[in-house]
Amino acid sequence: MKHAFTPAPQASVAIAGSDERFPVHRIYCIGRNYADHAKEMGMPVERGTPLFFCKPADAVVEDGATIPYPSATNDLHHEVEMVVALHSGGTNIAEGDALAHVFGYGVGIDLTRRDLQAALKAKGSPWDIAKAFDRSAPVSAIHRSSEIGHPAHAQLSLNVNGTQRQRSDIGEMLFNVAQIIHELSKLFELKAGDLIFTGTPAGVAALKPGDAWHAKLEGIAVLRGQIG
Numbered sequence: 001m002k003h004a005f006t007p008a009p010q011a012s013v014a015i016a017g018s019d020e021r022f023p024v025h026r027i028y029c030i031g032r033n034y035a036d037h038a039k040e041m042g043m044p045v046e047r048g049t050p051l052f053f054c055k056p057a058d059a060v061v062e063d064g065a066t067i068p069y070p071s072a073t074n075d076l077h078h079e080v081e082m083v084v085a086l087h088s089g090g091t092n093i094a095e096g097d098a099l100a101h102v103f104g105y106g107v108g109i110d111l112t113r114r115d116l117q118a119a120l121k122a123k124g125s126p127w128d129i130a131k132a133f134d135r136s137a138p139v140s141a142i143h144r145s146s147e148i149g150h151p152a153h154a155q156l157s158l159n160v161n162g163t164q165r166q167r168s169d170i171g172e173m174l175f176n177v178a179q180i181i182h183e184l185s186k187l188f189e190l191k192a193g194d195l196i197f198t199g200t201p202a203g204v205a206a207l208k209p210g211d212a213w214h215a216k217l218e219g220i221a222v223l224r225g226q227i228g
C-alpha cells in the first residue's frame, strides 16, 4: 500500500494495567438514555427508538489531559457517561449475544457545544458541529471485562473543581448495554475498536477555562482532566 501522504496516527486509549493500547475504530453515542436528563433538556422520555450520533475516533482525549476551551462556543457542557469498548462486532447482533462483543468499560465525558446544539435542534439540523468537534471525547483507561465482568449497576458521577455536578447509577439507563449494541448493530456494522458512549444522567452544566473534572464509574474507572 502506497499512500499519497503519511496517514494520521491510529487513535487509541489506554487499557488499565497494561502497556497495550485499545485502537479506536469509531465512537458511537446515544442521546437521552437517562429519564432525568431527557427531562432537564425539555425532551420526552422515549423508550421506542434510541437516538444515536457519532464522534470521530480522533476526538478521544487521554486521562489527565489539559485541553483548550473549544472554538465557536460560549456554553461548553459536560456529560459524564459510561463508555463501552468492543473487541468484535457484526450486524443484527441479538441482545443475548451482545455482551460477548464487549472488551471492557470505562468512563468518559461527551463534551457538547450546548449553544450550537440548541440552535441546530431548533432548525432540525444535524448535531455534528455541537458534538463531533476536536477533543470532544475525554475517556478513561478501559478496564477489561475479563477482569471486571459486565456491571449492571455502578454509580456514575462527575465532580468539577471538587463539587459534584452529576450522579446516577448505570442501572437507570433506559437502554442497557446489550440493547444499545443490538440497536446500533441494526444500523451499522460494529467492529473491534468501537467505543460507545452510553448517555448521561441529569446535571449537565457549563465548563469554563481552568475547570478540572473528576469522573468516576464507581469501582471500575476514573477520569481526570481540565480545560486550559
Ligand code: MN
Binding pocket: 029, 030, 031, 079, 081, 110, 197, 199, 200
Ligand atoms: Mn451524551
